[in-house]
Amino acid sequence: MLQRFFIFCSGADTAILNDCSPGENTKYAGIGATVFFTAVMATIAGSYALFTVFENVFTAIFFGLIWGLLIFNLDRFIVSTIKKRDDFFAEFLQALPRIILALIIAIVISKPLELKIFEKEISQVILEEKNDLTLANKDQLALQFTPSIDLLNSEIIELENQVTTKESEVNALYNTYIAEAEGTAGSQKLGKGPVYQEKRDKHDTELAALKLLKDNNAIKILALEEEISTITTAYETRVAETQPIIDGFDGLMARVTALNKLPWIPSFFIFLLFLAIETSPIIAKLLSPKGAYDLKLEEQESGLKSWVAQQKEQQKTLVATDLEVNNRVYGDIAEEQELYDYKRKIARELMQDQADAFYKRQKSFFAK
Structure with a gap:
């Protein structure tokens, strides 16, 4: 029963095989088994690849089965359409397009399994890329908000400089009237005379102006700081809104790109393994000698052509x-x-x- 199933997988004509030796049946059962297990591997690989896209088990399994059936049908078609000829070069030319197709299929099958085998290494590469993207995203967004913040900070510094300059002037006036009272400068007279009082009044006037300037600039600085806080909050909000996009940067294409950044030798040998599996039915058909099945099939086709x-x-x-x-x-x-x-x-x-x-x-x- 199992042998008949694998013969069906090989695409051979069972009516002709029934008249052939058990060895011919075994040969085509082996070819069919290779076709069947290649389709099984394609189903597993396709399901995993689709799971990374849809993140739904049932959807991935459903489309994975469809993909496996497609590969099974292609492999069965490839094997069943290769006809044995007396010239090996003619047989190879006949099988060349099918070998190219098998090469493409092997790439498609091996890539999802490579993603699973090297999942931890790929996750590490993706994590590093996410960190770089996060920093780059913050820097890029900062270019939109930094000029406004720098302008507001420069205004705050200017207001603080005004207060500092005014304090220096008031301190200078204070030192002036103190020196006048001590007789060490100005009129050189000790005591609080008219000159002292004049300088003291000027200092008091500037001191009141300094207090008023401090109050006004403090209000302005507070308003500017609130504006800076608003811009900073908008920047952080924008960063928070764009971060989920970066966090979701782990789809199929991102993982394939990350896989290509890893050493290529392990991936290459996995690809060779699947290429050998995928092309093994074709190679077996090319290397096997012309048997009773091939002779009878050729006789049947020749008779039909003659008729x-x-x-x-x-x-x-x-x-x-x-x-x-x-x-x-x-x-x-x-x-x-x-x-x-x-x-x-x-x-x-x-x-x-x-x-x-x-x-x-x-x-x-x-x-x-």
């Missing part, structure tokens, strides 16, 4: 004979006097009818 060619020749002869008979029949009829008299009578009646019709039309025209 078709014979039918075409018979049809051509039948058409040519029928044409010749028709020509002779119509030639004999054309020479009969009875047919000539009959057609002459019909032509005369037709001309009379045409003349009568023309006369009636002309008469009705002149009557108007």
